[in-house]
Amino acid sequence: MSNPASASPLVQGYEVVIGFETHVQLTTASKIFSRASTAFGAEPNTQACAVDLALPGTLPVMNRGAVERAIRFGLAVGAHVAPRSIFARKNYFYPDLPKGYQISQYEIPVVQGGAVSFYLGNDRKTVRLVRAHLEEDAGKSLHEDFHGMSGIDLNRAGTPLLEIVTEPDIRSSAEAVAYAKELHKIVTWIGICDGNMQEGSFRCDANVSVRKPGQPLGTRREIKNLNSFKFMQQAIDFEVRWQIEQLEDGHAIEQATVLFDPDTGETRAMRTKEDAADYRYFPDPDLPPLVIAPEWVEQVRASLPELPRAMAERFVRDYGLPEYDATTLTQSPAMAAYFEAVVAAAGTALAKPASNWIMGEVxxxxxxxxxxxxxxxxxxxxxxxxxxxxADGTVSNNAAKQVMDALWAGSIAEADPQAQVDAVIEAKGLKQMNDAGALEQIIDEVLAANEKSVAEYRAGKDKAFNALVGQVMKASKGKANPAQVNELLKRKLG
Incomplete structure (x- = not known):
């Protein structure tokens, strides 16, 4: 495990310090404290029931599915799943928050600790997690198409969220994006979130500060609602440059919440950043403590799939793949399953070619x-x-790409996969020439017609050999086996 603070890259002599808060929308069919639907795209206020509207006399009821998904996440990142946690009221006043408070967790969250590891280039990085807690989403304020007025849509009010908070372990925008991508992969892999960033299912807030090496942490500014990895990197890079310029000009950084404008590529302050005391947290009297039995945790553990990091390590160990290949192939369960199915059919010896073709042509x-x-x-x-x-030399790698074109288009249909491939090779005349006698004849003709290249090669010019190989491949109309051509040419040239 790498030490997050070691060998940190510097920007203009400053160390960048980033912590993340990610709101993951859980894949339950109903909301966290009511039975209203969480389906995306409904007409405004058609999926907000009496509980979501905070009508008098209504009481929240915990969604068991949301808790189960929190347990899944805790186990996936090696965290402690609290046997007892409590819900709190986070008090603030926005038009899209009907109750005047948000039900969240504060002092005792359901998931405590854990870590997310990933590779950035060849370096393995680890970001420690502080916590992950359950909470409800707020509604949404709409400011367009209302003739100068604003509207409130409470369809999202009460949607179940898992807020995942890191330690300030991230040291660059590249690390931030790599962490966010790995977290996105984990939550979609274990099925607790659909990961749709455009629909708000995976929203990241980056707390960014800068400091001189060895100095105390600087004042942070929180970039809210980053909904694409591209904008995430742009926003952090701009914010870092802005903070350094302010400090170099003798100005102090004021803690604030900022938004990123993709059109200008700049961040802009939205409001002064609140602290926990501003929210006046206190335990929610309408909800009893959340008690999770050890038996439930073990049931969830037994249902977890092999996790992407563990699968990538297995691909390296069992198939001899480079770390890059293994990480790429485990971007989704579907891609990993496709790769393993190819290897199961082709044999472990062809694992690396299978990886190359899936990452490349496919x-x-x-x-x-x-x-x-x-x-x-x-x-x-x-x-x-x-x-x-x-592998058996029937077709060259280049000819195989032409075969793939035909297979992709479905031009020849055969029930048996091997028969289908062989039929395409035959129909297109792509079978590689492996007849040593015929190939020797072609080589003899090429050598006789290219005496200058032969002389140059024998004089020590290696490029001349490549030219002769090219002439043989041209004479054979690309059907000669390149390895066989090289072997025969070297033998004939002495």
Whole structure:
């Protein structure tokens, strides 16, 4: 585990210190304290019941599914799941908060501690978590299409959130994005969040400060509601530059909440940042303590899938993949499953070629068509059949890409994957020339026609050899086996 404070990169002589608060919308069908739907996109105020509207006499009732998802997260990050936690009222007054307070957790959260590890380049980084607590979302103020007035939509009021808070362990915008991506992968992998940043299911707040190395922590400014990884990096980079300029000009940094404007690429202050005392937290008298039995925790533990970091380490260990490949292939359960299905059909010896093809040709085509790997028209079994033909020398790697074009388009349909691949190779005439006698004849003709290149190679010019290989491949119309060409050429050239 790396020490977050060690070897920190400096910006103009300053150390950047970043902590994260991430609001993860949980995948329950109903809200955290009511039975109203959490479905996205409904007409304003059509999914707000009496509890969400805070009508007199209504009482909150805890959603068991939200608690189960919090337990799943706690176990996934190696945290302590509190056997007893309590809910508190966080008091503030916004038009979209009908009760005048938000039900959250303060002194005793349900998830305590834990860590998220990830790779940034070749360096393994670890960000420690302070806590993750359950709370309800507020409504939404709408300021457009109201003829100069504002409207309130309470459909989101009461939507279940898990707020995940880190220690100030992050030291650059690149680390911040890598952490956020890893956290996003974890919560979607274990099924507690759909991860849709555009719909507000995964919202990040970055607390940013700067200091001279060895000095106490600087005053932080919180960048709210970062809903894309691209904007996250831009916002943090701008905020860091702005804070350094202020300090260099002799100004003090005032604690504040700021917003990032993607159009200008700048942050702007929204309000002075509140402290916990401003919210006047106190235990919610309408909710009893949340008690989680050890048996429930163990049931949830038994239901967890293999986690992405553990799976990536297994891919390195069992398949001999580089760390980069293993991390890329475990971006989603679907991609990891596709890779393992290819290897199961093609054999472990072809794990690295399988990784190359999935990260390269398959991903390139899927990205161009904006499709998920679950929609790939070439199944894992068919890709495995193609890799076998590359491995046994039937087709070259370049010719295999032409085969993939036909397979992707579904131009030839065969029930058996290997028969399908072989039919495409035959129909397109892409079978590699492996007849040593025919190939020797071509090589002899090329050598006779390129005496200058032969002389240059024998005089020590290695580039001449590549030119001769190219001439042989051209004469064979690309069907010669490159490895065989190299071997025969070297033998004939002495």
């Amino acid at each position: 991903s390139r085509r899927l990205n161009a068509e904006e499709r998920d790997i679950t929609e790939a028209p070439v199944s894992a079994a068919v890709l495995a059949a193609l890799l076998r033909r590359v």
